[in-house]
Amino acid sequence: MANYLRKKHLSRRTLLQGGAVAMGLPFLEAMVPASTALAQTAAAPKTRAGFFYIPHGAIMNNTPYGKEVDAWSSTGSGDNYKLGHILEPLEAHKNYVTTFDNLENAASAGSVHTINPATWLSCVRPDTGAKAASMSTTLDQIIAQKLGQETALPSLEVCSETTIQVAACGGAGCYYASTLSYAAPNAPLPMEFNPRKLFVKLMGEGDTAAEREALTRKTASLLDMIADRTNTLRADLGPADRSTLSDYLDTVREIERRVEMAGSRDLSGVDVPDAPVGVLEDFDEQVKLMFDLIALAYQADLTRIASYVMVAEGTNRTYNHVGVPDSFHPVSHHTNDRERIRRLTIIQRYHMQRFADFVTKLAETPDGDGSILDHSLFLYGSNMSNSNQHDNYPLPELWVGGASGAHKGGKNVTLPDRTPLANMHLTMLDKFGIPQDSFANSTGLIAEA
Numbered sequence: 001m002a003n004y005l006r007k008k009h010l011s012r013r014t015l016l017q018g019g020a021v022a023m024g025l026p027f028l029e030a031m032v033p034a035s036t037a038l039a040q041t042a043a044a045p046k047t048r049a050g051f052f053y054i055p056h057g058a059i060m061n062n063t064p065y066g067k068e069v070d071a072w073s074s075t076g077s078g079d080n081y082k083l084g085h086i087l088e089p090l091e092a093h094k095n096y097v098t099t100f101d102n103l104e105n106a107a108s109a110g111s112v113h114t115i116n117p118a119t120w121l122s123c124v125r126p127d128t129g130a131k132a133a134s135m136s137t138t139l140d141q142i143i144a145q146k147l148g149q150e151t152a153l154p155s156l157e158v159c160s161e162t163t164i165q166v167a168a169c170g171g172a173g174c175y176y177a178s179t180l181s182y183a184a185p186n187a188p189l190p191m192e193f194n195p196r197k198l199f200v201k202l203m204g205e206g207d208t209a210a211e212r213e214a215l216t217r218k219t220a221s222l223l224d225m226i227a228d229r230t231n232t233l234r235a236d237l238g239p240a241d242r243s244t245l246s247d248y249l250d251t252v253r254e255i256e257r258r259v260e261m262a263g264s265r266d267l268s269g270v271d272v273p274d275a276p277v278g279v280l281e282d283f284d285e286q287v288k289l290m291f292d293l294i295a296l297a298y299q300a301d302l303t304r305i306a307s308y309v310m311v312a313e314g315t316n317r318t319y320n321h322v323g324v325p326d327s328f329h330p331v332s333h334h335t336n337d338r339e340r341i342r343r344l345t346i347i348q349r350y351h352m353q354r355f356a357d358f359v360t361k362l363a364e365t366p367d368g369d370g371s372i373l374d375h376s377l378f379l380y381g382s383n384m385s386n387s388n389q390h391d392n393y394p395l396p397e398l399w400v401g402g403a404s405g406a407h408k409g410g411k412n413v414t415l416p417d418r419t420p421l422a423n424m425h426l427t428m429l430d431k432f433g434i435p436q437d438s439f440a441n442s443t444g445l446i447a448e449a
Contacts, residue, residue, distance in 0.1 A: 046301065047147070047404045047406075048401075049140065049147070049305045049377060049378070050294070050308070050377075051120075051121060051139070051307040051378070051379050052310060052355055052381075053382065054380075055116065055311060055314065055332075056313075056328065056384055057384035057385045057386055057387045058072040058382060058385075059071045059341055059344060060072040060073055060386075063386060063388075072084045072085075072087065074087060076411075076412060077410060081097075081410050084099075085345070085349065086348050086349045086352050087099070087398065089353040089355075093360070093400060095410040096359075096401055096402060096410075097410065098399045098409045099398045099412045100446075100449075102394050102414065103394060103419055103424060104393040105392050105421040106392075106420070107122065107125040108120075109391075109392050112390045113167055114128075114169070114176060115176040115177065116168075116313055116382075117163070117176065117177055117309065118138070118175070118182065118188070119135075120180060120381075120383040121138035121139040121307070121425070122135055122138045122139070123422040123442075126175070128176075132175070133186050135176065137182055138181050139439070140307050141189075142429065142434065143305055143434065148304060148305050150304075151304055152302050153202070153303040155303060155306065157181045157189045157192065158290050158294065158308050159191040159308065160287045160310055161193055161283070161312050163191055163313070164312075165313060167316075168312070179191050181307050191309055194278055195280070195290060195293060198290070198293050202302050283321070284321045284354075288354060291308075291354060291357070295362060295372075298376070310354070311351065315327075319350065324347055326340075331344050332388070335388060344387070355380055359373060359400055370402070373401055373402060375401075375404045376401040376403065377400075377402075377407055377431055379398075381395060381397035381398060382395065393418060395421060403431045406433075411448070413449060419446075420440075420441050422438075422439045422442035423443060424449070425439045426444070430445060431449075
């Protein structure tokens with residue numbers, strides 16, 4: 001589309017140039033930029049949020065063997081709080097842990113695998129007949145909209161392997177199986193499983209600190225370089241085009257602001273490694289590295305909200321490193337076989353061990369008047385219960401962290417039968433100082449949490 005200014009044609013390919021740089025223009029009079037300047041928000045405490053997802057449920061009191069093989073469920077509170085076998089790696093931090101009984105997410109009922117990841121943090125059943133993603137904003141992104149605007153990255157979405165899995169991708173085109181996070185009803189956020197790409201996203205281009213510093217010096221503000229040309233062009237534009245150009249430049253400035261924030265972080269107290277080479281062949285090392293990068297992002301205050309799919313829904317990943325040669329998805333269909341249940345329990349405890357190692361790292365990382373764990377609240381769990389039946393009740397969920405004083409753990413909360421998972425999410429928002437009247441199909445706050 002052509003734009004006419006004072007009877008002069010402004011080509012779509014017109015560039016704003018300054019020095020040795022050039023920047024393209026948006027469609028003037030015909031296109032509104034995809035985003036606008038960062039909204040002004042009040043200062044928020046540096047409380048971190050984290051969402052750690054495991055597929056295929058957990059071995060709970062949800063098999064024909066009942067409590068005999070229940071490896072998840074915890075009991076009691078305070079000195080009498082006893083963690084289930086799978087949760088025992090969190091023993092050193094159990095005063096930060098709250099476990100929940102009798103949670104249900106009706107939004108994912110009957111879906112097998114295809115919508116479990118996306119509905120875990122939304123509790124809204126998507127429109128699987130739509131031509132594109134159509135659901136709702138997820139819990140992590142509601143928190144990011146409120147508390148994530150002071151950091152270089154409002155949120156971080158990562159996974160340990162590709163989330164595009166045959167067993168989970170149905171007719172909805174993987175919109176709902178491949179990510180936990182939706183920035184808006186039609187805006188799924190991709191999850192990064194390449195640690196090198198994640199490192200560059202956090203720390204900038206360059207394999208070493210010296211290379212990153214050199215690149216940062218070389219790439220000063222693009223807008224400052226083209227300021228004269230921008231002012232000249234603005235004088236030639238009509239009111240609507242001036243507004244469009246202003247919005248576009250605000251967006252560029254906001255990106256520059258975030259890049260600058262990332263580059264100007266005080267990392268003097270942070271042990272920043274060199275950039276990793278890429279996806280690791282050793283899955284255990286891959287899982288640990290992704291946790292380390294999330295911890296690094298929290299420590300450097302590059303982001304305060306992270307979501308991590310520890311292993312993909314429907315994965316055929318094998319677990320030889322913990323003595324289970326079986327693929328995760330097939331063994332999750334345990335057919336009530338005691339040996340298969342035993343192997344599945346080993347896999348589930350392995351994932352908890354890696355999460356517990358991450359929690360320990362944050363507990364040992366000073367942060368203001370406490371540790372990062374003191375100033376965090378994490379949700380760990382699944383959107384499936386008995387993997388052999390693909391059901392969604394009761395769900396295995398737990399919280400860990402101090403939430404800057406808003407959460408006190410060391411207890412198991414037994415809720416009424418089929419309490420909506422959305423009640424937990426509503427309560428979590430309240431802990432983060434984001435009170436809402438409701439969330440999805442919530443019926444109220446969980447007072448005991």
